[in-house]
Amino acid sequence: MSHAPVSTIAALATAPAAGAVGILRLSGPAALEVGRRLAPSVPAEPTPRHAYLASFVDAEGRTLDEGLFLYFRAPASFTGEEVVELQAHGGPRLLRLLLARVLEDERVRPARPGEFTRRAFLNGRMDLTRAEAVADLVAADSEAAVRAAAAGLSGVLAERVRALEAPLRDLHADVEGVLNFPDEAEGADADAGARVAALLTQAQGMLAEAARGRLVRQGARVALYGPVNAGKSTLFNRLVGEARALVDEEPGTTRDVLEARVEWEGLGLTLLDTAGLREAPGRVEALGIARTREALSAVDLAVLVLPPEASEAEAETWLREAGATAVLRVAGKCDVASEAAARESELRVSGRTGAGVEALRTAVLSRLWGSGAPTAVALVSERHADALRRACEALARAEAARHVSTLEVVSGEVGLALEALGEVSGTSVSEALLDAIFQRFCIGK
Ligand SMILES: Nc1nc2c(c(=O)[nH]1)N(C=O)[C@@H](CNc1ccc(C(=O)N[C@@H](CCC(=O)O)C(=O)O)cc1)CN2
Numbered sequence: 454m455s456h457a458p459v460s461t462i463a464a465l466a467t468a469p470a471a472g473a474v475g476i477l478r479l480s481g482p483a484a485l486e487v488g489r490r491l492a493p494s495v496p497a498e499p500t501p502r503h504a505y506l507a508s509f510v511d512a513e514g515r516t517l518d519e520g521l522f523l524y525f526r527a528p529a530s531f532t533g534e535e536v537v538e539l540q541a542h543g544g545p546r547l548l549r550l551l552l553a554r555v556l557e558d559e560r561v562r563p564a565r566p567g568e569f570t571r572r573a574f575l576n577g578r579m580d581l582t583r584a585e586a587v588a589d590l591v592a593a594d595s596e597a598a599v600r601a602a603a604a605g606l607s608g609v610l611a612e613r614v615r616a617l618e619a620p621l622r623d624l625h626a627d628v629e630g631v632l633n634f635p636d637e638a639e640g641a642d643a644d645a646g647a648r649v650a651a652l653l654t655q656a657q658g659m660l661a662e663a664a665r666g667r668l669v670r671q672g673a674r675v676a677l678y679g680p681v682n683a684g685k686s687t688l689f690n691r692l693v694g695e696a697r698a699l700v701d702e703e704p705g706t707t708r709d710v711l712e713a714r715v716e717w718e719g720l721g722l723t724l725l726d727t728a729g730l731r732e733a734p735g736r737v738e739a740l741g742i743a744r745t746r747e748a749l750s751a752v753d754l755a756v757l758v759l760p761p762e763a764s765e766a767e768a769e770t771w772l773r774e775a776g777a778t779a780v781l782r783v784a785g786k787c788d789v790a791s792e793a794a795a796r797e798s799e800l801r802v803s804g805r806t807g808a809g810v811e812a813l814r815t816a817v818l819s820r821l822w823g824s825g826a827p828t829a830v831a832l833v834s835e836r837h838a839d840a841l842r843r844a845c846e847a848l849a850r851a852e853a854a855r856h857v858s859t860l861e862v863v864s865g866e867v868g869l870a871l872e873a874l875g876e877v878s879g880t881s882v883s884e885a886l887l888d889a890i891f892q893r894f895c896i897g898k
Pocket residue numbers: 476525528529530531538578
């Protein structure tokens with residue numbers, strides 16, 4: 454197999470907008486030479502990680518900017534390759550001039566999305582879960598998401614996958630040994646059934662965290678719903694902290710579904726205010742009601758807001774309206790409701806006065822999250838969950854095969870589980886899968 458020479462890649466590492474500082478990053482064998490063309494005052498053998506103050510010049514030697522030059526000597530860099538950074542003033546046009554200059558060199562080409570991180574992965578600087586955590590960190594839009602991604606970056610998930618992969622690999626080797634060298638390896642498969650069962654439990658435990666991972670990564674979706682005029686929009690505004698939704702005494706005020714993003718206890722949430730439900734509405738309002746039903750089916754939690762006059766029979770009807778979605782029921786307008794009217798243990802809130810709103814926030818969080826802090830989790834992504842699911846299925850088949858099939862079948866299933874797990878860590882991963890993963894990174898990452 455012949456290898457094309459490794460190209461040197463270049464991209465802006467900072468957002469393409471005006472900022473205090475903008476960074477042009479180069480990675481690959483020609484990084485230092487090409488970088489020094491723009492910064493000729495930097496010595497030919499610069500001290501790694503030393504920040505040189507240098508003039509960045511155009512082809513005629515005229516100064517374009519004065520900035521910092523950083524050199525990372527391979528393999529002690531983010532990518533494991535030679536890396537040079539030009540830290541310039543953050544003018545978008547200036548940065549494009551600098552980028553264009555380094556691209557004039559035929560050894561340099563623009564980096565594809567995620568290519569710096571991809572090289573870090575391919576050069577063994579990090580496993581796949583850590584590479585993905587880099588993208589998670591950039592995309593994180595709540596404190597919980599930041600902390601979970603940071604845990605991933607520090608290798609928490611990688612460690613747990615390794616703790617599953619290593620014993621699975623040992624098991625596979627033992628079973629294969631018995632198959633191939635029945636005399637020498639005799640008995641090495643004696644406890645195979647118990648080992649498969651233990652690994653299956655472990656894998657299922659990780660798989661079970663995928664739902665929480667999604668909740669942290671994307672944030673939860675929570676809809677307020679209920680009869681018209683119950684005070685949903687008033688409560689929505691109170692929860693969001695600003696007058697986002699129109700409020701009026703006219704029943705049927707809200708027509709479209711309104712969304713607002715909030716962060717409670719570090720967890721990101723999208724709150725939805727919906728059109729109140731009632732029989733025989735006007736045409737436009739009926740469209741709104743259809744949207745409410747659609748929204749209700751797609752949220753993590755529905756908060757049913759009931760007006761003080763709602764009967765228990767009506768409440769039952771509204772509860773059914775949410776279908777399979779979990780419902781948290783609250784008694785609204787508690788400032789004008791008589792205490793006796795409310796059911797015991799029912800949350801009583803008033804959007805108008807703010808009474809009970811803190812308790813509602815707490816109740817929503819605990820319904821979504823159960824016990825424990827949202828930060829105490831490594832992000833198991835959909836991709837990881839898919840691979841873990843396949844690993845679990847293979848292990849379950851291996852367990853069943855212990856009793857009814859040959860050892861070959863058991864070994865085959867354990868091998869499949871190993872392969873599926875390898876997709877999580879990156880030990881067995883196809884070019885196509887890597888393409889799919891790094892596609893979602895931004896250019897320059
Ligand atoms: N200016 C700048 N800031 C940045 C980055 C960058 O590339 N440039 N990063 C990029 O995303 C992140 C930092 N990540 C980095 C990770 C590893 C190494 C590195 O040089 N690793 C070597 C040496 C380790 C050591 O000395 O402890 C190694 O792993 O061998 C550098 C940056 C965030 N901040």
